Amino acid sequence: MSEKNVLSDFKPDGHNHEACIDTALATASTVCRERGLRLTPLRQRVLELVWQQHMPVGAYDLLDALRSDGRRADPPTVYRALEFLLENGFVHRIESLNAYVGCGEPKHAHSAQFLICGNCNRVAELEDPAISQIISEKADGLGFRISQQTIEVTGLCGECREHAPA
């Protein structure tokens, strides 16, 4: 039961990361086709860059990467691509880091929770109804109508906890 609500766990160093990227791009392609969205080469490339690691990446890092591609790029280029990817659920924004991370489950809208390791910077994405629901209940009790939940938890992932104890 413990894994059921984990959309994306902390990935070990040795995992097949090419597969992660491929899956993310394939899913995005499928979803865009289904919804009539245009996954342009730029948007696809930015999504691929976001998925280069399982950790949040800053907009200006993406910008540098686009320039490394040889492409002329300025801030609006990457921010507009991110806007598209955010709106359609392909990436999430980590507010506490001003950074962006690939979404582990872009096929449906969801309220996610993030565990962010302060040591290795990797991120796990949860979609735990119990968390969302209790927050919704408390908000309801105060007459508050929720439109968005931002839940970001920082700390140490299991691996880093072992290597950097106490």
Add this chain to the structure above:
Amino acid sequence: MSEKNVLSDFKPDGHNHEACIDTALATASTVCRERGLRLTPLRQRVLELVWQQHMPVGAYDLLDALRSDGRRADPPTVYRALEFLLENGFVHRIESLNAYVGCGEPKHAHSAQFLICGNCNRVAELEDPAISQIISEKADGLGFRISQQTIEVTGLCGECREHAPA
């Protein structure tokens, strides 16, 4: 029971806001005396400015306000004051807004949750153990050791929901 975990509810327009400010400043003064912290005039003034409304305020708004006082001020002035106030629990930072809000209960460290009205911008601060605990449990289950929780919920407060329905 519904009010028990609310450190600071949405304040109606007509409330005695002078009392809010006075209480916040008096509490800060007491806490600083107890802990051997120096609540300098600058820090006290920044805290007072943060408490001018029950909504998050940006660092540069505080900077402008300090300048309106006739004080010479530059960004580090306000950021250092905020750093002191944050470290010692007198204000909270709202990550999703890059803004700061007075803490409703600075006498003890706590993990707070914020409800942020997107219409009137007012903020309610909760300290709900049920929310903290369920997140802690889920994190524990993944081997994650929490150091900080950022929980910011945006939506419409009860009052705005009535006036701007649907």
Add this chain to the structure above:
DNA sequence: TCGCTGATGTTATACTATAACAACAAGGTG
């Protein structure tokens, strides 16, 4: 072909935050 729409290019600027060093104030110690 024309005109519409959405995407991208391009320039400029706004907003948020910190680094680094100087000056100063207060308290302790010789």
Add this chain to the structure above:
DNA sequence: CACCTTGTTGTTATAGTATAACATCAGCGA
């Protein structure tokens, strides 16, 4: 009192994040 230490504030400069505004271009349907 002189001196030093520590913490706070002053000051200049710069880093980092994001958007406004307008130009251009590509694709598609009338």
